[in-house]
Each structure stands twice: as C-alpha cells, then as structure tokens.
Amino acid sequence: MTPGIRPLIAGNWKMNGNARSAHELAEALRAAGPSLDASLLVCPPFLHVSLVASALLGTSVAVGGQDCHAKVSGAHTGDISAPMLRDAGATHVILGHSERRADHGETSAQVMEKAEAALAAGLTPVICVGETEAQRVAGEHEAVVGAQLEQSIPLGFITSGGIVAYEPVWAIGTGRTPTEDDIAAMHDFMRRELVNSWGPTASVTRLLYGGSVKPSNATAILALSNVDGALVGGASLVAADFLAIARAVPQE
C-alpha cells in the first residue's frame, strides 16, 4: 500500500447475477462498510446499477458501471452514456477492462475518450491496463502497460482522483497470479511512469491490482508496495469473500 492512500476494494460483477442476487449482495455489504479500513466499490451489470445504488444509498459503499460510451447521447444502440450511469446512482466506471478490449476491440484511444466522458459526467474512471501472457513471456509487460497508460489516460484524470487497475490478462479468472515481486515491480513501474508524466499529484493516484484476488492471497498482495487496493472479479460475487478481502487490507 501507499502511505496516505485509503485502500479501495472494488468488485466487478461482470455479466453475472439477476435482480434478486444483486439486491442480496448489496444488502450483505450494507452493514459492513463502516467497520472496514478500506473503501468499497461494486460494479454490477448496467441493468442492476440503479437497484444496487438504491440498496446502498446512505452507506459508504460506492457503485460503478463496467463501461460507458464516449458520447453523451444519440444513436448508439445498446450503449450507455456516462451521464446515464451518474443518473442511475453510479459514482465510478470501469474502463478499458481487457474483456472489453478483447470482446469489443476497444483501443486505448477509445478508452481515453470514454474516460473524458466519464470525468465530464462527474464519474471517477477506473482505467484497466495489463499484458497478455505472451507479452509477459516476451518481457514486453512494462512496454505494453507503459503504452496503455500513456494512451488511455486523459488530461484531468489524475487531478480528479482517477484510479488505475493493473490486471495481467492471464491472471483474470484463472487462479494464477504473478509473483509478489512481479506485482510490486509493475506497481512501482506504474507509479514512476505516472509521476513522470503527470507530476507529484500522481504519487497519490490509487493503483489497484486485479487478477485472481481471493481471501487466501489478499493479505500478501495488499501489503505490497504501491498496491492501493484490488479489483476483484469472481470473489466479489460472494459477500463473505469480498469482505474477507477488504479485511485483509493492512492497518496503516
């Protein structure tokens, strides 16, 4: 963790659940928020953002979307804009997740446009970066992540409290994680890159790690240098596991 940064444990529910399970999960998190040393964020599917935001109203648990369109409105069938997310009760939005980059061919330039739209709507973007396994094996991970940071982060992101999540593609949903040394090295690298590009304000930008975070490995990962929280997929669908990860945040 980074001194002075309150850790964030974010749950990306991806395309899972239904209205009932989303409500039950939100209810299970309601009571726990105040007792934690970490901030909590949950990102349900679009369809459930509104109901989850209502269920968590008045709590310290924030709600986010999993993507947004770069435009405010218009003829974009199937898409959701940043102001719509805000209107539904969201305060955050995940952008550039590798599943969006792979499934929808999203580029870093598009992620930057979406991040600009999110900021304009008053949402905090959580921009995801990360290398594939082939890129890691080829020793290209820093070059790949450095380029994604450079090409995805817009002006105003750092000063508005934008969040970066490092998610090695090969660690997502696989049960595999990089070594603790490799996670720390990448987070140190990202911190250096951001401070070099954006100045000292970036020394307090939250850097999350994502990819097979579970209660059993959270303590070790969350204690690492420049790891300021986690972006959790599968384990965020089980309230007890998500809260166990939040309780693994080291005390300052």
Ligand SMILES: O=C[C@H](O)COP(=O)(O)O
């Ligand atoms: O956004 C979350 C990540 O893709 C991590 O997913 P996972 O915890 O299921 O590996």
